[in-house]
Amino acid sequence: KQEVTQIPAALSVPEGENLVLNCSFTDSAIYNLQWFRQDPGKGLTSLLLIQSSQREQTSGRLNASLDKSSGRSTLYIAASQPGDSATYLCAVYTGANSKLTFGKGITLSVRP
Amino acid sequence: NAGVTQTPKFQVLKTGQSMTLQCAQDMNHEYMSWYRQDPGMGLRLIHYSVGAGITDQGEVPNGYNVSRSTTEDFPLRLLLAAPSQTSVYFCASSRDASGTNTGELFFGEGSRLTVL
Numbered sequence: 634k635q636e637v638t639q640i641p642a643a644l645s646v647p648e649g650e651n652l653v654l655n656c657s658f659t660d661s662a663i664y665n666l667q668w669f670r671q672d673p674g675k676g677l678t679s680l681l682l683i684q685s686s687q688r689e690q691t692s693g694r695l696n697a698s699l700d701k702s703s704g705r706s707t708l709y710i711a712a713s714q715p716g717d718s719a720t721y722l723c724a725v726y727t728g729a730n731s732k733l734t735f736g737k738g739i740t741l742s743v744r745p
Numbered sequence: 746n747a748g749v750t751q752t753p754k755f756q757v758l759k760t761g762q763s764m765t766l767q768c769a770q771d772m773n774h775e776y777m778s779w780y781r782q783d784p785g786m787g788l789r790l791i792h793y794s795v796g797a798g799i800t801d802q803g804e805v806p807n808g809y810n811v812s813r814s815t816t817e818d819f820p821l822r823l824l825l826a827a828p829s830q831t832s833v834y835f836c837a838s839s840r841d842a843s844g845t846n847t848g849e850l851f852f853g854e855g856s857r858l859t860v861l
Contacts, residue, residue: 677852
């Protein structure tokens, strides 16, 4: 059974800091991995999707990497801003039952 | 472009009542799904559909029914509401469900349900 872990559960950083959010998964036979952002009381917004054949994806100040063999992904946020404060979730897709397995998320707070 | 639309946003039920959470998408997505999100439990898949007329169970299907009569709509029915079904429910869709090229998953804004 696929398990996705995100540690720590919460993170507080000062504005301007570059930061890395980690995601690990137990079964390396994945098709893709997605990073999502969730603002309080809102739905999830897809940030980056990395296919299993890819090593990384970039969008603006965000860069996500994938290392299937070690079961790890990182989301790098450059020059963090207070508007980046949200919960960040990663999810992996293994194809079994067409199911995404989600981590529990990292709640990020960027202090002005 | 509306994306994924869920109604209602908020609902309070009494134990034993029934109701339907509506979900519609206008992106012609094949795959649609329902998740519930609970504190400390993360997101759990309730039911999903890989196309019109096809539905299947996820992790936590008990107490819920779904149907997919059209590509656009995927309603979730609670038959006999119980306090354990108090949660935030999310509908999500993606372009295809081939298993080898699943696209981005798009979420609705959520439906917050309280069962007293």
